[in-house]
Amino acid sequence: MKREVNAALVRELLDYDPLTGVLTWKYRADAPKQWNVRYAGKPAGCVDCVYGYMLIGIDGKCHRAHRLAWLHFYGRLPEGVVDHKNGVRTDNRISNLRDVSKTVNGQNQRVATRKNRSTGLLGASLHKRSGKYRADIKVDGRTKFLGNYDSAYEAHQAYLEAKRALHEGCEI
Numbered sequence: 399m400k401r402e403v404n405a406a407l408v409r410e411l412l413d414y415d416p417l418t419g420v421l422t423w424k425y426r427a428d429a430p431k432q433w434n435v436r437y438a439g440k441p442a443g444c445v446d447c448v449y450g451y452m453l454i455g456i457d458g459k460c461h462r463a464h465r466l467a468w469l470h471f472y473g474r475l476p477e478g479v480v481d482h483k484n485g486v487r488t489d490n491r492i493s494n495l496r497d498v499s500k501t502v503n504g505q506n507q508r509v510a511t512r513k514n515r516s517t518g519l520l521g522a523s524l525h526k527r528s529g530k531y532r533a534d535i536k537v538d539g540r541t542k543f544l545g546n547y548d549s550a551y552e553a554h555q556a557y558l559e560a561k562r563a564l565h566e567g568c569e570i
Contacts, residue, residue: 401457403466405473411456412442414470419490421454421463421470450487464490468497479503505565517550521557524550533557537564 401407412421425438443454443463452463464480467490476497483494485506498506507520516524517531525532525546531553533544544560547553558570 403456403459403461403469405469407456408466408470412454412466412470414467416467416471416492419467419492419494421452421467421490445488452488452490464495467492468495481506502566505561517554519550519554519557521561522547522550522553533560535560535564 411424411426413424414421421442423437423440423442425434443452445451446453453460454463454466455461462480464482464487465475468476468480471492478497478499481496481498481503482489483496483506486494521533521535521544522531523534524530528546530546530548531550532546533553533556534541535544535557536542542560542564544556545553547556561570
């Protein structure tokens with residue numbers, strides 16, 4: 399029987415330490431003895447090899463641990479998405495989680511996109527024709543040109559300065 403995942407169920411099955419962000423399985427009287435020996439008191443879940451989030455299986459369905467941590471701590475699901483402030487997808491401390499819109503979550507990007515993988519730095523890409531490094535930032539769905547620079551580092555710094563001013567979700 400599939401149960402709806404809600405705060406009561408999560409709190410029945412898991413303990414959550416908001417200081418470490420670790421969810422652990424609780425001892426369950428209704429479970430077979432071997433289940434309790436194997437799982438009770440041990441950290442729940444594993445790291446998803448595709449996206450890097452902690453996943454926890456409940457009733458045959460995988461749930462992202464940060465959403466379960468939020469549900470356990472606050473007793474409700476977030477209105478938006480749960481964002482990891484520091485960008486570490488396995489860091490589920492409550493102080494590192496925040497309820498934000500998809501837009502703000504996307505602004506908390508810390509890894510260079512395909513466009514600027516040539517430099518490996520956020521916001522900086524090589525303009526092949528000029529040989530200069532270009533800085534761009536996306537605001538409200540539009541790309542804003544920040545200038546051309548002699549080094550990728552200078553372009554990256556210009557991007558970070560603009561990001562801090564223009565992206566409300568910026569934690570860098």
